[in-house]
Amino acid sequence: QNNRLFTFKLVFLLLWLLLTACSRGPDKDILRQELQTRLDNEFSAGLFNIHKFKRAGSAPFRNLEQGISGVLIYYDAEFEFLRDYSLTSWKGLNLGSLTHITGSTKEGISGLKPNGNQQGDILKVYGRLAYSDETGQWQVLADGKPPLSAEVPKPQTLEGQSPTKVLKDIRALLHREPEAQPETRDATILKELSESVQRLDLIFARQLDELIFASGQELGTYHEFGQLFSDYSTEHKLAMHNAVSEGSIENVHRVQNYLADFALIQSDVAETLYKGWMELQQFPNSNLRSMASLWPEAVHIVVLQGSGINTLKDLHGKRIAVGTPGSGSRFNAIRIAQVAGVSPVQFPEIHETGIAESIAALEAGQVDAIFITEAVPSVALQQLSSRRDDIRFLSIEGDLIKTLSRQQFAYYPLTVPVRTYPGQSEPFTTLGLTALLITHKRTTDAAVEKVLEMLLDSRNELAKKYYRAGFISGATMRLGIAVPLHPGAVKFYANHKHLLDKDSK
Structure with a gap:
């Protein structure tokens, strides 16, 4: 009887705690x-x-x-x-x-x-x-969400000595370990391990006869879409592997050299590298073919209030983070600087770092401005604006945008409206472009048509997890494209004209 009484009290206590927790706030x-x-x-x-x-x-x-x-x-x-x-x-x-x-x-x-x-x-x-x-x-709380904790769980010890188990533990280490300080032994080890795992994944994908979809940096928006789309395609009997990369420029080289079947890149990068960019020793990548524009993107130039930076001219003599060497962000920073007549020697420090590192450097006072090209809104910049009230976005002058637009068909002026980011009280005008799906000219027509069909079929389902997929529409799939369409894409658009007309209404 005592045991039954104890059990009753325990259940009552648990119910009381549950009800109390549910009614808090x-x-x-x-x-x-x-x-x-x-x-x-x-x-x-x-x-x-x-x-x-x-x-x-x-x-x-x-x-x-x-x-x-x-x-x-x-x-x-x-x-x-x-x-x-x-x-x-x-x-x-x-x-x-x-x-x-x-x-x-x-x-x-x-x-x-x-x-x-x-x-x-x-x-x-x-x-x-x-x-x-x-x-x-x-x-x-300011953005309705709790602050993210900096605590990162540490990897467990090795499970065993078999190669498969060692690889599993390396993946766990790369997933859980926070980024090490640049130019340290830990940073070198993590970088080499990451590149080795990526090479192994590509080998495994080819062995399994999977299509390779080159996306972007882990935790980035291109990689997130690539993973969701690859998973969807594989579930619907089109085996596909999402491959990590530094970004748009590396993706172009992978497609050009048969290291990827399909890739996601910025439309301006595609246009420039298809024609060649001799100033940077980028020879024409004439094997590239376009398939579809997926969603709009924008160049974000971010500074802190009180930095004295209000226009692009104010960046002279400042420390800037421009993105990793293979990224579209770095490409945009270079293009804008060239047209604006700014030489690299006018910047005391240029940091070639990824999105997370660039934002951390801005907050730590290690750089004065960062360039990030992403869809609007960028999740990383939403989080930054939520935890700080001194974030400011620079506009690009109208004449500069016109000059860039004349040079490249892919560019257009884009005004980012007020409240797109937490605390953003003024609109800013910047370079607009698109996320472009590309392939190699030797990719079969059947494969291209199948992927485009999968893209339209998956958009509503993927939009539940990745909102940018909701932008994919027959009415916009051919916007901002300056690289020749693949013949398979031409057939697809001709054969699906009724669907594309429906989307445009």
Whole structure:
């Protein structure tokens, strides 16, 4: 009987703790109002009405490094469109901004229509808001999310001495180990291990007769799309391997030299390297063929308020991070500098670093400006703008954009609207381009047609996890292309004209 009484008390205690945890934080009405205010102030006033709202539980969080603790409150909601709006438009605030504002997961928004939603449509949203009670009252955190902890789990010890197990542990090390300081032994070891694993993966893919899709740097947007698309293709009986790379320039060389079947690159990089860029000893890559434009991208030039940098001319004599040697960001930085008449000798330090390293260097005061070319909005820059209120984006002067646009068909002026990034109070104008899918001219027509068909079939499914896939549309797949279409792509567009016309309406 005593045991039964103890069990009853234990169950009662657990239920009480569960109910207490679920009820922590502000009540439902306050949460709903906070979310509605966010939608009106940070996205678009009068676009959404929260049709339904329900708390879906809560969980505590604690960030020891920053000394912040509080509670995550999860919710289910339905947003009613009060007017027609496209969350996949190439212009204006899009699904990426909405996801950030609402604290939703990549899979947390449904009801999106590729050709735009109409008044009365409903979006179903599963998201979360983060609240802290450090002051004795519940206060929502600036971006509705808890700060990311810098703690990184360490890899386990080796499981054994077989080559397969050693490779598994190396992968775990590369996945879990934070980036080492440049020019150290650890950095050299991690770099060489990473390149070795990538080479092995390509060998394994060829042995399995998989198509190789060259994407981008791990944790980058190209790589994320490449992984999702490769997984989808493989599940639908088109075996495909997503290959890590430094970025657009390396991807061009891989396709040109038969090291990749398909690749994702910036449209301006494709145009330039197809013709050749003799100033940098880039000979024409005449074997390249284009397949489709996928989504719009923009050059972001980011500085800190108080740096004294307000225009491109102010960058003279400053320290800048331009991207890794094989990246499109570095390519854009060079192109802009050339047209602006700026010589590399005018910069005391040029850092050729990836996105994460560049942002860390800007925050640490090691560089004065960074160049990042990504889709709008860039998740990395959303996170940066969320934790700092002194982030500023430089506009590129109209005359400079016109000159660049005359030189390259792929460029166009793009204005990034207010509130695209947290705290962004002014629009900025910059170079627009597209993410372009390319292949080799010797790739079979059948393979090209199959991949394009898979691309259109997968877009709605992939958009649930990667919002940029929602931009893929028959109406825009041939925009901004200056490299000849592959014959298989020409056949595909001719044979699917009814689908492309439907998308354009």
